[in-house]
Amino acid sequence: MNGTVVIIGGGMGGLFTGALLARNGYRVTVLEQNAAVGGGLQTFVRSGERFETGMHMLGGFRPGGSVRRICHYLGILDQLKIRPTDDDCMDSLHYLAEGERFAIPCGRERFAESFAARFPAEADGVRRYVEALYRLSDEVGMFRLREAQGSIFSHSEEFLLPADELIARYVADPRLRDILAYMNPMYGGVARHTPAYIHALVNVLYIDGEDRFVDGSSQLAEALAGVIRANGGEVATRARVRHLACTERTIRYAETEEGRRYAADRYIAAIHPCTLLRMLDAAALPRAYRSRLEQIPNSYSAFTVYLKLKENRFPYINHTCYCQRAHGMAWQLGTYDELWPRGIMYMTPPVSGQGPFSRKMIITAPMPFDAVRRWEGTFTGRRGPDYEAWKEEQAGRVLALMERIRPGFREAVEAVHASSPLTIRDYYGTKEGAMYGFRKDAQQIALSQVPIATKIGNLLLTGQNINLHGICGVPLTAVNTAEALLGTNRLIHAINTKYETDHGNLCK
Incomplete structure (x- = not known):
């Protein structure tokens, strides 16, 4: 055994980190505040249907994709039920x-050509824009699980441009700029x-191929927890x-709220860094370090509506649907x-034996935490009648x-449930219910970069606030x-070697 590790937080970051370490000989203990990990x-489950809380669309699972390689290394791919979205949409x-x-089709060439065909005057700019997306994503070696070369890499001038400015460099039509965002x-x-690099990485991830979990995203959490337990760990x-x-x-x-103490050689915080600060005495970290973490702005949150649909009333849609009231709002979606x-x-999550109709729908609308700040001192189930009335109004x-998008839609709805930024804050333990943790800022990029190492010798960080979310x-x-x-490159090398060796054997 290489030692012991306690991971605070059993979300996706904590589970992936724990599974990778357990696979390499560490005895891992994951501590999760909720009744279920993930x-x-x-x-x-509401109204007899199982709903996902956040991981609705998948990228990186197509052959050769980074997430597929990691899951193959962990031996859990065969435990995941994944369905590709339609290639032509x-x-x-x-x-x-x-x-x-x-x-909008998937695939680099088809994606570019679809917009070039709709906007022929911008065809050359669209193609160069898509080339720029892939060029920027290739600057992040980790995105493709490339081994680090040990030298400091200087990023291109476009890498840290604001994303809207990157689009404007290649496209003149304001409507098309809005569409590409x-x-x-x-x-x-x-x-x-x-x-720009955040915009590029997310776009390339899904352009390369978008998938969905069949029967919910918790299957990935359960598979990762299984790896930890199978290697002598505890979740x-x-x-x-x-x-x-x-x-x-x-x-x-x-120490947990029940008074149980967990000791280990190493500790990894897979939670929002500002939540971590509240677990430590003030003297544990330098004041400047604490202050810097508190000053980083957070991404916006979301209001989500979960619908149980009447039987055989609404078609299953095998892609994700985006809708805006009008052009010019792409960068204002987080305004309340x-x-x-x-x-x-909105999307209709697939289930096993999916027929032509859907049983449920999830609708997400970006929302800032300020919309619910008046109730920030409350907790789930104890927010009061005024909050419940407000939530019902927002769902309405x-x-x-949705009724404007699809007239007659309400007739297909059997039951309505909703969550707000407060729900995300309380269940995920993330400051201000931020969907994507700390907001990366091109204007002060140094502030929004949080390293894995901390000022505490045996404490590391992981999760969506470090590097990239999702x-x-x-x-x-x-x-x-x-x-x-x-050790640097040891794990990346092992992941790639196993995938390429096994993939070659499967092809023979």
Whole structure:
């Protein structure tokens, strides 16, 4: 055995990091505050249907993809039920005011040509823009699980441009600029602030192929927890850590609310760094370090409506649907005012034996935490009647927009449930219910970069606040964190070697 590790937080970051370390000889203990592990991979049941909380669309699972390689290395691919979206329409985009609709195909060439055909005057610019997306993504070696070369890499001038400025470099038509920013809800984009490389990585991830879990995302959480347990580790639920005892910049033990103490050689925090600060005494970290973490702005949150649909009333849609009220709102989706929601993203999650009709729908509308700040001192189930009335009103606004998108839609709805930024904050333990953790800012990029190592010698970080968020970014950060203990390039080399060897054997 290489030693012992306690991981605080059983979300996707904690589980991937724990599984990778367990696979390499560490005895891992994961402490999760909720009744189920998974974080954004969690599912819940309402009105007899199972709903996903956050991980609705998958990238990186196609042959050769980074997440597929990691899951293959961990031996869990055969435990995952995954369905590809339609190649000729991985996403649809609808502008209500203009009545415009776009069916967006996957694949680098098809993606570019679809927009070039709709906007022939911008055809050359569109192709060069897509080339730029792939060029920027290739600057991030980890995105393709490339081994580090040991030298400092200087990024191109476009890498840290604001994403909206990157698009404007190649495209003159303001309508097309708005369209090319349609994936904004997948990274919480803010004009003049979100870096071009974030925009590029997220777009390339899904252009390369978008998939979905069949029967919910919790299957990935369960598979990862299984790897940890199979290698002698423990995954404990309802184990909320209240205190990390630290002396001389070394964690001595983690103590849960029940008073149980967990000691280990190393500790990894897979939670929002500002949540971590509350578990440590003030003297455990330098004041400047604490202050810097508290100052980093967070990405916006979301209001989500979960619908049980009547039997045989609404078609199953094998792609993700984006809708905006009108052109020019792509960078304002996180604004909460009388026009909210300016746009929504909706999908019909697949289930085993999927027929032509859907049993459920999930609708997500970006929302800032300020919309619920008046109730920030409350907790789930104890927020009061005024909050419940407000939540019902917001769900009504979302459904009214859906009725405009698909007239007669309400007749297909059997039951309505909803969650707000407060729900995300309380269940994920993330500051201000931020969907994507800390917001990366092109204007002050140094502030928004949080390293894996901390000022405490045996404490590391992992999760969506480090490097990149989402189904690809979090597993890749887990590889980075695990390599901080295993050695640079050792894990990446092992992941790639196993995939390429086994893939070659399968092809013979």
